[in-house]
Amino acid sequence: MVKITNFFKGSYTSSFSVKKCTCIFLVLFVCSLVIHAQTTLTGYVLDEKTKEPVTGATIVEQATTNGSSTDADGRFDLKVSGRFPLKLSIRLIGYKDREVIVKNATDPVNIYLTEDINALNEVVVVGYGTQRRKELTGAVASVSKATLEQPATSVNELLGGSIAGLNVSQNSGQPGTGSAIRIRGGNSIYASNEPLYVIDGFIFFSEKNATQAGVGNIDGSLDPLAAINPSDIESIEVLKDVSAKAIYGSRGANGVILVTTKKGKRGGNTIRYQYTIGVDKSAKKLDLLTAKQWLSIQKEYFNDKPSLYYSQEELARFDKGTDWQNAVLQTGISQTHELSVSGGDEKTRYLISGNYTDQKGIILNSGFKRFSGRLNLDKELYQNLKVGLTATVNRSTQDALTTFEGANYNDSPYSHGIANSLTYALYMPPVLSIYNADGSYNYKNPFEYSYLSYYGQAANPVSDLKNSIGQTISTSLLGNFFVEYNILKELKAKVNAGANTDYITQNYFAPPYTALGLNQDIRGMGAIGNRRTDVTQYEFLLSFTKQLNPVHFIDLLAGYTYQNTKTDFSVSKANHLESFDNLGTGNELPPISRKQKASFNSFLGRANYTLLERYNLTATYRADKSSRFSKGHEWGYFPSIGFSWNVNEEEFAKPLFPALSTLKLRLTYGKAGNQEIDFDEYEQYFNTGRYNGAPAYDMKNLGNSDLKWETTTEYNAGIDAGFLNDRFTLTADVYYKKTHDLLLRIPAPLGSGTSEKQIANIGNVINKGFEFTLNAKLVERKNFSWSASANIARNINRITSLGEYDGLTEGNDQEQILRVGESVGSFYGYRFLGVVQSDEDISKLPTIGGRTPQPGDAKFADISSSDGNPDGRVTPESDRVVLGNIQPDFTYGFSSSASYGNFDFYIMLQGSQGNQVYNLLRRYLERPNDSYNMSAALLNSWTEANPSNTIPYLGSTRATELDSRYVEDASFLKLRNVTLGYTIPIKVNSSSAKVRVFASARNLLTITKYKGYDPEVASGVDLGIYPSSKSFMAGVSLTF
Known part of the structure; x- marks a missing residue:
């Protein structure tokens, strides 16, 4: 001791x-x-x-x-x-x-x-988190890594043909314009059918009018997603069924596209630079009459009108004349610069990127420019505390065509098929020259009607395009900050705070010598519109994940989200402009301004449970409160439940199916919603203006305090299978969706004081179909790999109820109809039966317009009168029928990627089958007249010597009606992308680096029967959309 x-x-x-x-x-x-x-x-x-x-x-x-x-x-x-x-x-x-x-x-x-090729072990992004595919119950599809690596200007270019059930249709070939995207068909008629975009957790502001400032007369619109540089994207997931998307509640009915951008990686720094240059040409030109052909028709059928303005010697010298179509088209040159710096260590990851894109359009004075910068930063402050920031700044400028729609004419040229300067160029008589002898523009057109002429001065489409302005400028800033704290090993809290500010400026100017500025009441017009949208978003999330033992696994999520949106815009207009782009030199018109705001509150929850890594159960619930609906209707409730069974984990399955590496069965049910209407549709409001110098008001919206959500009820059953260690994988789904309480626009009641259609909850729509996706890793060797993917989907869309309405016609020519039993987007018109021949008994033919058809006239089907039987008369009231619709019977895609040594190769095809387009432009171009150019198809018109059964006699008074001739099969197969690259590994100061050179082509081949510029017409009505282009690109990428 x-x-x-x-x-x-x-x-x-x-x-x-x-x-x-x-x-x-x-x-x-x-x-x-x-x-x-x-x-x-x-x-x-x-x-x-x-x-x-x-x-x-x-x-x-x-x-x-x-x-x-x-x-x-x-x-x-x-x-x-x-x-x-x-x-x-x-x-x-x-x-x-x-x-x-x-x-x-x-x-x-x-x-x-060794690469893990088991498909079910792949980790995918889902709403508010990630999951292994093995544990998923919903239908979630991912865009392949090979597709994401392809050069692209927009996010939409990466989606077409890549995923079963995801249909991408171009709104226009105009650079910077978005596409119409439908996931498993369209659930709505007047509310938005666009999917919800979530960018790095931020619900992106992508309303259809988000990039419009109320100016009008600008053809098309800037893509709200133009702010995103495709090269910044790490992954894209598409949530298709209700189990996957119900966590987004009232905004999930149309599907959800989750975009995750690239982040830095731990371990050193990486610098990447890429330069791409491209050439764009029109993929197609329309076949029009030459000067000689046009003069021949004028002489034979229209009293030789040109002889009034040209001598016989001048007429004899005409051959092909002026190709006005070719004059307004050009070769577009595009270039892109991209630079990124990324890296990190054990506690910090960062990525900084910048992009500059300059894309000249294939039509004069059109194009798109974008400068964007992005910062992604993650920092582990302490062992249990992590913060992160994503910030994006973007400035995009789109120079578009000016549209003649709504122009202030006594007889608008739009009603005669002249939609914009492109279509006006198609109509220009080929005997007219673009320039005078002194090099100035030729504004003399003796053939022009009064629509586009003023005291002998007519418009010149080339001058119009070069001197008019139709510009949209978007400046946006998106920032999203998060704090993540691990309270316990299994319990995590996360707070997200984000803001998106988008400032839109639209400039529109038409000098007095342009088509829109000619009218004596206008004499030059212009407008400047400004729109600012501020979106703030807050999310408070709590998650709990626990492997209780080898048997049980639970993953719980609860949260609250709040989003507030404020929008204000103002438009200034003037006419009689003395200066080309200065509103102050003209007569100021009454300005327009408006402010709007909306708020959105949500409570959400999700529970995932896995038993023995075989049986998975997912239940979600979301309650949304939207200020877009009046008191008593603000709240919507959206539950879902899903179950999946990993059959391959069962002991009995292994000896029975030795080649089967993966087999999962899925079943889901739930509800999602749609609230995408204007902020204040339920309120009554007036338009303001002036009348005889005094303030004036007219009813714009009656208001409807009973408006509520569109709700979509969905069922889905699916199977995921893999064979030979997942060398081959198959995904198949069948689904059924019913949307009720449609937000539908209906005629205003008589005596209400307005002719504007009003919105109400009326009607139902169903979508049902199936999807198949097959992936194959065909070859996997040391120096050679080859994989392929194919998908096909079919969706059937039907209107099952319209309340008290039998049918509602739509469109400028009432060419579309909403009718129970038909698809949304159905075309409505006469059924064309051919051309009356000389030996035909015309006494048996029904009259049209009170006149009996004569040989050479078009003949149409006599369907029925009020008693249901043919009555010998063809009338709009009794004899128009559904002629087709814009819905495809099925869509499909195929992609393949391969690498051999340092070479890499990629190909993508996209197809659509069974959809129709109403070719209104063709209808006008085939209309015989003495003022405009026409389609070369009229050279095959009916004569006694040429008894055509497709093109009526040129002297016929009813040669072109709204009939089945112009509802065309718009099925297509497009070679979307072909890319060949070569990578050169190099050493720089003992560090690895690589240089990749590549060549790529887009829209190289289109197989279609459609006679217009492009079979992809998202609206279904083609009145001369901006043509699509063939693109050829080459580039170099340096990484070190």
Whole structure:
């Protein structure tokens, strides 16, 4: 015993013995030796197949807390205990976990990882989190990595043909214009059918009028997603069924597209620069009459009108004349510069990127420019606390065509098929020259009607395009900040705060010598519109994840979200402009201004439960409150439930299906909603203006305090299967959706004081169909790999109720109809039966317009009168029928990628079958007249010597009606993309680098029967849309 003296309190006997003290000392000494004995182990992690460095792999010494990660060269430096041999664990998503034993630290160790090709082990992004496919119950599809790596100007270019059930149709070939995207058909008629976009967790502001400032007369609109540089995208997931998308509640009915942008990786810095240059040409030109052909028709059928203005010698010299179509088309040159710097360490990851795009259009004075910058930053402040910031700044400028729709004419040229300067060029008589002898523009057109002429001065489409302005400028800033705190190992809290500000300026000017400025009441017109939209979003999320034991796994999520949107816009207009682009020099018209705001509150919850890694159950619930609906109707409730069974994990399945590596069955049910109408549709409001110098008001919206959500009830059953270790994978789904309480626009009641249609909850629509996707890894060798993917989908769309209405016609020519039993977007008109022939008994033909058709006239079907029987008369009231619709019977896509040595190759095809387009432009071009050019098809018109059964006699008074001739089959197969690249690995100061050169072509081939510029017409009515282009690109990418 040792006696220890306390100087203050005397002495006492300690229970510590010398032996115990010695043991403690020795233990501490040995521990200190161990600590000082730690050594650094250096090594490289490589891809087993390609031998390329693997970045971001985690290396941990087992039974210790020692860890590290690989840098851009695949290198790691790991402090280890020094107790050799030791065991390392290496992990990285997309590769199989690996354990290796290291005997010493003398030489660097090389570790090879094998790609994990089991499809169900893939981790995918879902609403408010991530999940392994193995645990999913919903239908979630991902855009392939090979597709995301292709050069593209917009996000939409990456989606077409890539996913079953995702239909992408161009709104226009105008650079910077978006596409119409439908996931499993359209659920609505007047509310939006666009999917919800979520960019890095932020619900993106993408309303259809988001980039319009109320100016009008600008053809098309700027894509709200133009702010996103496709090269910044890491992954795109598409949530298709209700189990996957119900977590987004009232905004999830049309499907959800989750876009995750690239982030920095731990281990060193990476710099990437890419330059791309491209050439665009019109994919097609329409076949029009030459000057000689036009003169021949004028002489034979229209009293030789040109002889009034040209001598016989001048007429004899005409051959092809002026190709006005070719004059307004051009070769577009595009170029893109991209630069990114990324990197990180164990606690910080960052990525900074910048993009500049300049794309000239294939029509004069059209194009698109974009400058964008992005910052992604993640920082681990403490062991349990992480913060992150995503910020994007963008400025996009779109120069578009000016449209003649709504022009202030007594007889608007739009009603005569002249939609814009492109279509006006198609109508220009080929005998007219573009320029005068002195090089000035020719504004003389003796053939022009009064629509586009003023005291002998007519418009010139080339001058119009070069001197008019139809410009949209978007400046946007998107920022999203998060704080994530691990309260416990299993319990995590996350707060997101984001803001998106978008400032739109639209400039529209038409000088007095342009088509829109000619009218004596206008004499030059212009407008400037400004629109600002501010969106703020807050999310408070709490998640709990726990593997209770090898049997049970639970993943719970609860949250509250709030989003507030404020929009204000103002428009200034003037006419009689003395200066081309200065409103102050003209007569100011009454300005227009408006402010709107909307708020959105939500409570959400989701529970995932997995039993024995075989049985998965997902239940979600979301309650949304929207200010777009009046009191008593603000709240909507959207539940869903899903179940899946990993059959391949069952013991009985393995001997029965030895080639089957994956088999999962899925079943889901739930509800989602749609609230995408104007902010204040339920309120009554007036338009303001002036009448005889005094303020005047007219009713714009009657208001409807009973408006409520559109609600879509959905069912889905699916199967995921893999064969031969998932070398071949198959996904199949069948679904049924019913949308009720449609937000439908109906005629205002008589005596209400307005002719504007009003919105109400009336009617139902169903969508049902199936989807198949097949993926194959055809070859996987050391220096050669080849994979392919094919998908096909069919969706049937039907209106099942319109309340008290039998049918509602739509369109400028009432060419579309909403009718129970038909699809949304059905065309309505006469059924064309051919051309009356000379030997036909005309007494048996029904009259049209009170006149009996004569030989050479078009003849139409006499359907019925009020009693249901043919009555010998063809009338709009009784004999128009549904002629087709814009809905495809099925859509499909095929892609394939391959690599051989340093070469890589990619191809994408997209197709649509069974959809129709009303070719209104063709109808006008085939209308015989003495003022405008016409289609070359009229050369095959009916004569006694040429008894055509398709083109009536040119002198016929009813040669072109709204009939089935112009509802065309718009099925197509497009070769969307072909890319060939070559990568050159190089060494720079002992670091790895690579240079990749590539060539790419888009829309190289289109197979279709459609006679217009492009079969992709999202609206279904083609009155001369901006043509699509063939693009040829070449580029170089440098990474080091």
